Amino acid sequence: MSFYTKLVSGLMFPLHEKLKKHNTVAIKQSLEASQWWPRDKLIAQRNLRLQRFIQKVCEHIPYYRDTFAQLGLTPADIQSPADLTNLPFLDKQTIKDNFEQLKDPLATSLARFNTGGSSGEPLVFMLSNERVSHDVAEKWRATRWWNVDIGDKEIVAWGSPIELGAQDKVRLLRDKLFRSTLIPAFDMNEEKILAFIEHIRATRPAMLFGYPSVFDLIAKTANQHGIDMKNLGIKVAFVTSERLYPYQRENIQTTFGCPVANGYGGRDAGFIAHECPSGNMHLSFEDLIVEIIDPNGNPLPVGEKGEIVVTHMATSEFPFIRYRTGDIGALSDKQCDCGRTLPILESIEGRSTDFVIGADGTIMHGLSLIYILRDIQDIKTFKIIQHSVEETEVQLILKNAADLHDDMRHAIIAKFQQRLGEQVSINVHCVKDIPAEKSGKYRYVISKVTSA
Missing domain, CATH: 3.30.300.30 (ANL, C-terminal domain)
Incomplete structure (x- = not known):
């Protein structure tokens, strides 16, 4: 790790997060310890956190206070993830219909967000400093698995208008200090792609981050023009937000001469799982409870594929409890060779709309x-x-x-x-x-x- 990277990750970024009133650094330190805990300790601590989360939600969120009363339940009835099946699912329409009732009226850090709407109408929801801090910490932990850190040179290929519209002077200065460069993933004609390729070659980043389809397209274009992208010092290509197809992984790895690390999650559901160097997708187990359900809403056992349902325990001011993602996947009970005890998401097969009938x-x-x-x-x-x-x-x-x-x-x-x-x-x-x-x-x- 270079001196500058140490300065950014050890001083500048923590100061940045503190000024934003995020508890990211402490959470990341806790996560880096807990990823090695024995599984039974992980489960016990998560159960305690779930109980505290449900208690707070029932005290402060009108929608869940009414829901528990209608069902004849109390917070004490939810002691473990298995007890969550007593609660209804949360979906986009439910959030839309009960938006105000899902907010903590005393919350002071809620900010309005929305999904990109790639599979339909965008979902509007609220995120708190608590949720953002945990999301950033989870991503930071996974980044360090690959021997890179905040402050290492990074190329980000992104297309969300939310991010691209936020490129004000303060953010541009921050990205410059953190050595992170954004290339917009909209309207990528060949001329723009070739310019991106030259920018990557000139920057020689330690890591790439963005959509797999974009880096696959950049790799194809480089190969078609005989442009060598190997030996640039790229250690890893982080891809997320789309399904990573095997042919994309192979093309990106071969062209850039680096491994591909898949990340799974969403702006609404949070960072659900990250790939480690041993090739497994580890769940963000300390923050999330993941269920797999069949088309009738019944829980499925480990190894069987179904819809992914998420409860995010860092969302006490605008709760995501049993949130239906619309994605298809399966859980695994195998142990990873990397030594981390975080459970594994065995398969992620995209949204239900990625399937044909x-x-x-x-x-x-x-x-x-x-x-x-x-x-x-x-x-x-x-x-x-x-x-x-x-x-x-x-x-x-x-x-x-x-x-x-x-x-x-x-x-x-x-x-x-x-x-x-x-x-x-x-x-x-x-x-x-x-x-x-x-x-x-x-x-x-x-x-x-x-x-x-």
């Missing part, structure tokens, strides 16, 4: 269609939209102004119908541009069909 009702991941297009060399990029069980649209951008000849069109239609059903209409056509979602994310598969 065949004419016979079979549910399959969008990868089953993605790989059909990935194997066609003339295709530069694409987007698959399942409008209904009977109709799927395939948008293509071809390389080097290639034509969509009949053989290619017929091959795509035939292979898609093999997956979805011979009676399904497959509309294949070329477009000039495939823009990112409003959030800045790129989604390769969107299904507007819901399973029964």
Whole structure:
């Protein structure tokens, strides 16, 4: 670690967090100790924290005070995560309908936030200093797993208007001091991508952070132009906010000559899991309770895939209790070779809208269609939209102004119908541009069909 990085991580960043009234440093120090605790100690401490959290929520949050009364429950009835099944789920519509009742009327640090809305209408909610401090601390802990720290040179590829709109003079100065450079992930034409590539080469960052689709696109462009991105001193590429596909991981790793560390979470649900150097996704266990449920809302055992539901215990002033993320995953009971005792999220398979449904009702991941297009060399990029069980649209951008000849069109239609059903209409056509979602994310598969 360089002297400057030590100065930033040990003095400048802690001072920055203190001025913002964040308790980040103390939380990070606690997390770095607890990640090595025996599992039974972790569980015992989390149960105590859950009890305190529920007690505070019932005292201060009108929505949950009324909910507990209607259900005939008291805070003492919630002693462990298993008891949370007595409480209703929280979803986006419930938050919208009960926004004021979900706020602590005595809270002084609540700030308004919203999701990017990449899967529909943005969710508006509130975050407190407590929640932000824990989120930053969780990310900081995971960053240090990879032998990098705040103050090391960083390139951030991001597309959220929330972040990009906050680039005032104070923030620009802070980022300069912390050696973090933002490149906007909106409207990435080839000219801009080549400029980003030269900026990365000139900066020689220790780490990358951003959307996997953006770094995959940058890597592809560098390879197409014969630009060497290895040996720049990049230690790790942190990717988050989108599903990381295996082909993206391979391309980023090969091109930049560094490992890829996946992060899973959201602005609403918080940082749920981070990948360690041993390749496992460790849960933010001290802060979060993660349930996996089936389509009927019933809890599923370890190893079975279902919807991810999150209770964030650093949200006492605007609670997220049994919040339905819409994402699909499974928990694991295996131990990680890294030695950390934090439980593992075994699989993260994207949002429910990343899955497509065949004419016979079979549910399959969008990868089953993605790989059909990935194997066609003339295709530069694409987007698959399942409008209904009977109709799927395939948008293509071809390389080097290639034509969509009949053989290619017929091959795509035939292979898609093999997956979805011979009676399904497959509309294949070329477009000039495939823009990112409003959030800045790129989604390769969107299904507007819901399973029964």
